Amino acid sequence: MVQSVWDANTQTFHGGQEHSFLDNFVEDFSVTTNYLGTPQPALQAAKEAMHDIHHYPAANQEPAKSCLAEFLWPGQAMSHHGRLLLGNGASELIDLVVRICLKNHTGTEPPTWKGGPWNVQYQEYQRSANTNGFKVLPPMTVDRANMVCLVNPCNPTGDYMSIEPLKAWIKANVKTGGTVIVDESMQPWVSPDFRADSLISQHDFAKEMWDDEKVSVYVMHSWTKIWSCTGLRVGSVICPSDDHGQALRKIQVPWSVNGPALKFVEAVVKDEAYLKETWDNTTRLRAYLVDQLLGLNASWVIHGQACLSWVWVDMGSQEVADKAVALARAAGVPVRSGTPGYQCLSFVRVAVRLESQVDVLIAAWRSL
Structure with missing residues (x-):
């Protein structure tokens, strides 16, 4: 269903398309947006x-x-x-x-x-x-x-x-x-x-x-x-x-x-409080996400700067990565597969989100 929204002959695959197809949607981990969500005054x-x-x-x-x-x-x-x-x-x-x-x-x-x-x-x-x-x-x-x-x-x-x-x-x-x-x-x-x-x-x-x-x-x-x-x-x-x-x-x-x-x-552009909260918390939340992922499998390799709004995870094999993508989708917390578009078969990209939302994803990946 998600693949069908893209015309593979003319368009490049991108994350952020799965939420509308999930009856149990919790949070979108497939896009690198700010964990805070949209600034309310703007x-x-x-x-x-x-x-x-x-x-x-x-x-x-x-x-x-x-x-x-x-x-x-x-x-x-x-x-x-x-x-x-x-x-x-x-x-x-x-x-x-x-x-x-x-x-x-x-x-x-x-x-x-x-x-x-x-x-x-x-x-x-x-x-x-x-x-x-x-x-x-x-x-x-x-x-x-x-x-x-x-x-x-x-x-x-x-x-x-x-x-x-x-x-x-x-x-x-x-x-x-x-x-x-x-x-x-x-x-x-x-x-x-x-x-x-x-x-x-x-x-x-x-x-x-x-x-x-x-x-x-x-x-x-x-x-x-x-x-x-x-x-x-x-x-x-x-x-x-x-x-x-x-x-x-x-x-x-x-x-x-x-x-x-x-x-x-x-x-x-005038919402200074929003950016301050972003800078104050993103690195901490990303560290929590990394700790939880490595707690599942210490052999996974995490790429990216500590300040960024996502992690790029090498899970070691396409089989594990594909299973991770499917389990996340089934739990209402879609992640970005590294296969379509990037051709990085053993990778997934996971956005930084609040601890409670990360916990839902980690629970879905326990079987990995």
Whole structure:
């Protein structure tokens, strides 16, 4: 039933589709959203905006865009405002940047694309590259590519590159005149000081890459994970320059971000208490999840940074992983199989959740 919601010929498998098919649903462990759930003030703002759905949303995405800019660059928002664009989730913006890269390609051979140095990462980047005719290179190749896309922190593996190694990797892997997308959707979990170890603060680097190498560096965010609003579809991209932002706006369809989503963003970026609670508790809750998993089987290998909202678990065999996925679904606590999409046959991804919810999953896995 869950597989049938995806057209395997045109779409990439993703978690988060099983809850509506489960009569005994308890909690969704298959998506990497914030354990706190949707922030209530922002949810209320989106609900109130429903009363205005007989009007078009703001074509310039304001004041939501300015509010998000202030969140990204406190006290410096207006200096970088023109580089920021909101989209209908990150997926829309990923496709826009890939299309721009293809449009700017001048070679006679198809442009090349490769992902980050991880063995696997979020698949939408490669899907878009394939759809647009790029030649996909293996992630570990030393060859430079016309377009490189790195998810950092990496979903699902949990790998992470701090800012200086990240910049060095970019310089070593993209061709002159190429395009880079770094997806920092999970970066806000790193710490309250996440901006300091993020490309969002590396303005000089982005400018130098463009001025010296004509390399365009974009920073992508899906805001639906940290603020647990995947059904609303809210993403953003930071462009290398105002001119790059203008080029994306030119090919973006009008009103791609709806009114309730804009009102949600306007409110959620001001909810400092929500983020503080996230930073205060996620690492502790993740440690509890890890302890419980290893208590079931000490030979399982847990991957990922301690601050992140999920664990990537190698259960040692496809047989065990498949059984774990089936048992979790039967107990109303679906997890993300590593097989569809990622082809990591012995892996499952498990979201960080409250202890009481984790206990339901662990009880379902006792027989493993």
